[in-house]
Amino acid sequence: MPGGAHAMLAAENLCAGYGKNRVLHGLNLALRAGECVALLGANGSGKTTLLRALSGGIPVRAERMEVQGRDFFRLRPRERARMIAVVPQRGHCPHEMTVRQMVLLGRYPHLSWLGAYGVADHAAADRALEETGAAPLARRRLGELSGGELQRVLLARALAQGSPLLLLDELAAGLDPARMVELFDLLEKRRAAGACVLMAVHDCNLAAVYATRLVGLKAGQLLFDGPVGQAFTEENLGELYGLPVTVLPHPLWGLPQALLAQASGPHHTRAAGVEDGGGPAALGAAVGISGSAGSRG
Numbered sequence: 001m002p003g004g005a006h007a008m009l010a011a012e013n014l015c016a017g018y019g020k021n022r023v024l025h026g027l028n029l030a031l032r033a034g035e036c037v038a039l040l041g042a043n044g045s046g047k048t049t050l051l052r053a054l055s056g057g058i059p060v061r062a063e064r065m066e067v068q069g070r071d072f073f074r075l076r077p078r079e080r081a082r083m084i085a086v087v088p089q090r091g092h093c094p095h096e097m098t099v100r101q102m103v104l105l106g107r108y109p110h111l112s113w114l115g116a117y118g119v120a121d122h123a124a125a126d127r128a129l130e131e132t133g134a135a136p137l138a139r140r141r142l143g144e145l146s147g148g149e150l151q152r153v154l155l156a157r158a159l160a161q162g163s164p165l166l167l168l169d170e171l172a173a174g175l176d177p178a179r180m181v182e183l184f185d186l187l188e189k190r191r192a193a194g195a196c197v198l199m200a201v202h203d204c205n206l207a208a209v210y211a212t213r214l215v216g217l218k219a220g221q222l223l224f225d226g227p228v229g230q231a232f233t234e235e236n237l238g239e240l241y242g243l244p245v246t247v248l249p250h251p252l253w254g255l256p257q258a259l260l261a262q263a264s265g266p267h268h269t270r271a272a273g274v275e276d277g278g279g280p281a282a283l284g285a286a287v288g289i290s291g292s293a294g295s296r297g
Helices: 047-055 077-083 099-110 119-131 147-161 177-192 204-210 234-241 268-277 280-285
Strands: 009-018 021-031 036-040 064-067 084-087 165-169 196-200 213-218 221-227 245-249 256-260
Touching: 009 047, 021 047, 021 221, 036 047, 036 177, 036 204, 047 084, 047 165, 047 196, 077 084, 077 099, 084 147, 099 119, 099 147, 119 147, 147 165, 147 177, 165 177, 177 196, 177 204, 204 256, 213 234, 221 234, 234 245
Parallel strands: 036 196, 036 213, 084 165, 165 196
Antiparallel strands: 009 021, 009 064, 213 221, 245 256
């Protein structure tokens, strides 16, 4: 695989699924340090399955699969966890567990044979809570949290883990705009410091603002894979989601942003009014939450 020898994680001819239902079909993927790779695709395209496969959460077959140059299939679970941290979609969590206890679980791969948390483990958990803005929640029980609060806690657990590769499944789900920007800015700092981030994202405009590379997944196969400027096109997105889109530059940063080019809402007959609103710049500004997110200048 091109570039695979220098990849933080590399998979060649990867196949995975559930029982007899194969979801991923012969994927080739290489992830490198300092990248933020956004995984795009419609519901059911295989995004969550791919993240589970790359983290060892489900059985997988591949001609070759390596993490930091080591054979993925020969790694013990705790060794793998030191290299890969996962933020899943919100699922079942022990309701009586406190937030701080959950974040401390991120330190489990680093525990000694005695199995006791040390000063460094508690410091890492506290630092992750502060970074994600979850420190005020530390003593609360998971069952008391909103969806957005739980997302922050799960990210804090992953950051406490200290792994150089982060796999994120819809981190933005349930987050208000301000908190979303804070957490994605935090991920950008981690990426700039040398971490690798692979994130499944529904909002392609958010992906264009924060990712360095886009991967399109359709029916368990890669449709496109490349830098944002090359991969974010009307043709790629139209085929990926099965509907026409218009791509325009963001009015502040020039990054590509997508608008629906087909809809049946109450205002769709007012297309002529776009010309009165200031042209492409106004369209770009109309993207919404993702159009106002990000720290790139």
